[in-house]
Amino acid sequence: MKLGFREAIFVVLLLMLPLAAFVFVFKPRNQQHEEIMQEIRQKQAKLQQLRTATRNIEDLGQEIEKLTETIDLFEQKLPAQREVEVMLKQIWELAAKHRLVPKSIRTDKPVTAAQFAELPINMTIVGNFDGFYSFLLDLEKLKRITRIPHMTLEKIRKEKEGQMEAKMVLSIYFDPQATSTSYR
Numbered sequence: 452m453k454l455g456f457r458e459a460i461f462v463v464l465l466l467m468l469p470l471a472a473f474v475f476v477f478k479p480r481n482q483q484h485e486e487i488m489q490e491i492r493q494k495q496a497k498l499q500q501l502r503t504a505t506r507n508i509e510d511l512g513q514e515i516e517k518l519t520e521t522i523d524l525f526e527q528k529l530p531a532q533r534e535v536e537v538m539l540k541q542i543w544e545l546a547a548k549h550r551l552v553p554k555s556i557r558t559d560k561p562v563t564a565a566q567f568a569e570l571p572i573n574m575t576i577v578g579n580f581d582g583f584y585s586f587l588l589d590l591e592k593l594k595r596i597t598r599i600p601h602m603t604l605e606k607i608r609k610e611k612e613g614q615m616e617a618k619m620v621l622s623i624y625f626d627p628q629a630t631s632t633s634y635r
Contacts, residue, residue, distance in 0.1 A: 538595055538623055539572070549586040551578035554616075561625075571600075572621045577607070580615045596624040 554575040561568045602619035
């Protein structure tokens, strides 16, 4: 069999057909397929995130209930503004109980926040260190929220060992809107 020009062109065209099919059909289809698979992976990842989020929704409801109970507990520990004087009297009695002598007690202006107000009280107390330590422990056991943001202790040189002077700021938190005078 003799191969002529027409036959050579025909063989070349037959050999080019698979190459053209790869370039114009299979390669674009493979790109489309890869794009679709990438989109599916992204959607599956998003779906997994949504499943995780919805699984935690039940836990969030329980967590919100716990936090609400905690907030209620702290609000119960906030005295009404009228009860601040009662707390001051309790603090004075605690100092006397532990044989401490309050040299000065001065209240500053209340600092208000969203749900509460803070009344800073500058105190100077003189007495035995052991009594002062017991005073702090009893102060911590009070039913209301108190805080000591600043305190300075100085030893007093006298005939008795263990005498000291404490200068401190005692913050009492209260509810400025509450009008009741009894504990909630």
